[in-house]
Amino acid sequence: xxxxxxxxxxxxxxxxxxLGGRGGIEEMLDLTDKMVEIQRREIPKVPALRxxxxxxxxxxxxxxxxxxxxxxxxxxxxxxxxxxxxxxxxNKGESLLDTVQTIEAMGVDAIVVRHGAAGAxxxxxxxxxxSVVNGGDGRHEHPTQALLDTYTLRRHRGPSLDGCRVAIxxxxxxxxxxxxxxxxxxxxxxxxxLVGPPTLxxxxxxGWPVTVSYDLDDVLADVDVVYLLRIQRxxxxxxxxxTLREYAARWGLTAERAARMKPDTFVMHPGPxxxxxxxxxEVADSARSLVTEQVANGxxxxxxxxxxxxxxxxxxx
Amino acid sequence: MTAGAPxxxxxxxxxxxxxxxxxxxxxxxxxxxxxxxxxxxxxxIVERNHxxxxxxxxxxxxxxxxxxxxxxxxxxxxxGIDVPVGALDVAFYRDDIxxxxxxxxxxxxxxxxxxxxxxxxxxxxxxxxxxxxxxDALLELxxxxxxxxxxxxxxxxRELPMRADYVGKNLPTKRTEDVRVCLHEVDGGxxxxxxxxxxx
Numbered sequence: 001x002x003x004x005x006x007x008x009x010x011x012x013x014x015x016x017x018x019l020g021g022r023g024g025i026e027e028m029l030d031l032t033d034k035m036v037e038i039q040r041r042e043i044p045k046v047p048a049l050r051x052x053x054x055x056x057x058x059x060x061x062x063x064x065x066x067x068x069x070x071x072x073x074x075x076x077x078x079x080x081x082x083x084x085x086x087x088x089x090x091n092k093g094e095s096l097l098d099t100v101q102t103i104e105a106m107g108v109d110a111i112v113v114r115h116g117a118a119g120a121x122x123x124x125x126x127x128x129x130x131s132v133v134n135g136g137d138g139r140h141e142h143p144t145q146a147l148l149d150t151y152t153l154r155r156h157r158g159p160s161l162d163g164c165r166v167a168i169x170x171x172x173x174x175x176x177x178x179x180x181x182x183x184x185x186x187x188x189x190x191x192x193x194l195v196g197p198p199t200l201x202x203x204x205x206x207g208w209p210v211t212v213s214y215d216l217d218d219v220l221a222d223v224d225v226v227y228l229l230r231i232q233r234x235x236x237x238x239x240x241x242x243t244l245r246e247y248a249a250r251w252g253l254t255a256e257r258a259a260r261m262k263p264d265t266f267v268m269h270p271g272p273x274x275x276x277x278x279x280x281x282e283v284a285d286s287a288r289s290l291v292t293e294q295v296a297n298g299x300x301x302x303x304x305x306x307x308x309x310x311x312x313x314x315x316x317x
Numbered sequence: 318m319t320a321g322a323p324x325x326x327x328x329x330x331x332x333x334x335x336x337x338x339x340x341x342x343x344x345x346x347x348x349x350x351x352x353x354x355x356x357x358x359x360x361x362i363v364e365r366n367h368x369x370x371x372x373x374x375x376x377x378x379x380x381x382x383x384x385x386x387x388x389x390x391x392x393x394x395x396x397g398i399d400v401p402v403g404a405l406d407v408a409f410y411r412d413d414i415x416x417x418x419x420x421x422x423x424x425x426x427x428x429x430x431x432x433x434x435x436x437x438x439x440x441x442x443x444x445x446x447x448x449x450x451x452x453d454a455l456l457e458l459x460x461x462x463x464x465x466x467x468x469x470x471x472x473x474x475r476e477l478p479m480r481a482d483y484v485g486k487n488l489p490t491k492r493t494e495d496v497r498v499c500l501h502e503v504d505g506g507x508x509x510x511x512x513x514x515x516x517x
Contacts, residue, residue, distance in 0.1 A: 009418075034406065037424045043457050048409035076409075307409075313418035 010308050012132045014121040016143045016183040025187055028304055029151050035300035035307075038075065048311050049078040052109040057083045057099070057124075058135070059115040064271055064295055065135050065144070069112045072302035078310070081108070096120070100127050109310050113137070118176075131309040139174050145270055146180035148301040150188055152294045153225060156266060162189035167219050169195040169251060170229030170278050173202050177270045178229060182210055193219050196229075196251055199240040216251050220260055227268045228253055228278045244277050251278070258283045266290050339495060339513040345470070345488060346510035354485035355384065358467055359391035361483050366434055369396065371462070373433045375403040377451055378422025381439035383500045384469060388438060403427030405437075410450035431459040436483075440498040442468040445479030470510055472496050488512065 012018060019025050038044055054073040056066050066082070073080045083103065094102075096115070103111065110131045113124050118138035125132040136142040150161065157164055166185050172178045172194050185192050192210045194201065201212060213219050220226070231247060241247050248254070253267065258280070267279070267289045275281040284291060346354065363369040369392060376385030382404040389400045408421040437451050448466060455464065467483035472490040488510075490496060495513040499506060 031421065034421050034424055037426075038409075041458065046409035047453070048414060311409075311414050312420065313415060 009313070012121075012125045013143050013305055013309065014125055014132060014134045015141045016146050016180050016187070018143070022187045022189075025147070025150065025184055028147055028301075028308065029154055031304040031308065032147070032151050032297070032300050035075075035303040036297070038303070039300055045075050045077060047077045048307060049073070049076040052076075052078040052310050053081065053107065054078045054110045054112065054306065054310075055081045055083060055103050055108045055130075056112045056135070057103065057114070059085050059096075059113075059120075060136065062114055062135070064298065065114065065142075066112075068295070068298040069133070069135065069144075069302050071299045072306055075299070076303055076306055076311070078109070078306065081106075096123070097127060100124050104128055104130060110306060133305060133309070136176055138176065139179070140176050141180045142176040142270075143180050143184075144298070144302055144305060145177050146184035147305070148294055148298045149177075149181055149227070149268060149270070150184045151301055152268070152290050152297050153266070154188075155293075155297075156290065157224065160189065161185070164190040164225065165193070165223045166190050166225045166227055167193045167195050167213075167216075167223040168227045168229065169216060169253070171200045171231055172196055172229065173200050174232060175229045181227065182208060186210070193223065195219055197241050197247075216253075216257065217260075220257055221262065223265060224262070225266050225268060226253055226261065228273075230270065230272065231274055231278050233274070244274075248277050252276075252280065253278065253283050254280045255282045258286070258288075261288075264288075268294060271295065338516045340516070341511055342494065342514045343512040344509065345486060345496075345512055346508070348508040351469070351485075351508045351510060354469065355387050356391050358469075358483045358485055359388045360395070362388065362436055362465075362467065363392055363396055365465075365482070369398060369400060371432075371434045373401045373403060373428055373430055373435050373461075374438055374467075375405050375427055375430070375435050375451075375455065376438045377447065378404060378406050380469075380498055380500050380503055381405075381437075382423070383503050384440060384467075385436075385438040386502075388436075388467070401428040403430075405451055405454055407447060407450040407454050410454045412446055412450065425454070425458075427455070427458050429459065430455065430461045432462045434463045434465065435461040436465045436467050438467045440469045440500075441496050442466070442471045442479070442481050442484075443474055443496075445475045445477040448479045449477050469498060470496055486510065 038046055056069055058066055070080045108130050112133045112135045113121050114135035115137050118140035120137040121132055121134035134141055134143055168178050182192050186209045194210050194212045195216050269291050273279055273284055366372050374385040374389055376382035385402050389402045392400050404426050406422040406425045408419050465482040468481045469485040470488050471481055471484045472488050474492055493515050497511045497513055499509045501508055
């Protein structure tokens, strides 16, 4: 099947914005369907990206994102290299620019970057000839997480997510997942309510197409999805909330709260979960939890992204 | 890709000419011709395979899938057997990835091919590169006893050593010409095969 390019080819995935809105996001989710089919095969691998090299450049800890990108690259037959700060020349003082130039000199086609600084992926993209995928940059964005979240939800509520009501609960202020998810969910027609303590809400919400609530119990019965963000334990030291126990009591999804949700409300979480803090163990393991499926779909979504960047020649997105 | 726009009636390996400025040279098949060709090929498949009990028809997206379904319906009507039909997407197996825009067709859904006689079905046989990709894609799904090839139109200009076992129509063409196949279930409108050429 040969198609004409209908838009600018996707060169980088630095932000959900690079997908160009609803149409681009939906095309990527459609492409993910095909990748899910490949994953179900006896030999879950296609030769599509033979000869391409994908580097993961991770300045922050990650298990699932890095493994998921590397698995995705291998299923598409690309070669993979891993760069983790712990064992690299960064410890000898090498700058991000020098590291990127060194990696580029080896001849790579895509760089998956995770970095603690917002904007790092944009920066790397401005230096590199290779395609850059943002694997999470500071508090800014995590676009592949947003794709796998919308994909997972679409499998259960789709094909259209129009009118779906999503509550994103927790540390919105520090969450790159929340930023990317708000963009993707609203682009697909969902309405999003941000829920959490005022201290964990962004200082400004100008232009965010969301409503805000400080009381989880107010919104619980009216939403189709409760999306829980990870509470980063280090935040307690910053006096943003008193104790984990108090957080769990007011904003955690306990079994008692889950019982008050509509029977068809789903629970999502980007992982890793703090059981007993933002989510009770029995809720995390219940039938309405999509957490395991989110991880499984992560590989397929990343296969789709790598294909769109390196293989499609611009016809997808 | 959306069906219907004439420019997207691409055939095997046809370079991405927009079709603008192309004019109709020959109406090769009208709907009745196309139906007769499909019926004849269906008979040949059954004859060659001694009844076709072991046959699996595997169509290549998009029009090959529609043709495979038509062949199965034809075989069912005169032979009374239900031939399994599969759909194969070869996008990830092509040898021109990175050289031109490629969009996957639909999901690959192929019944068990182990020890079966697989007939790959496509609309137009041109360079043979799509069939090469299809063989790679197919063999990863299992080991058929044999693989055969059925096409509606063989337009020549092979670049790989491929040969069709069943041909609806041998159509001599120039490389610059375009063979357009319309199937009502894919494209809407009437079935047809047409030869289009660039401005002379």
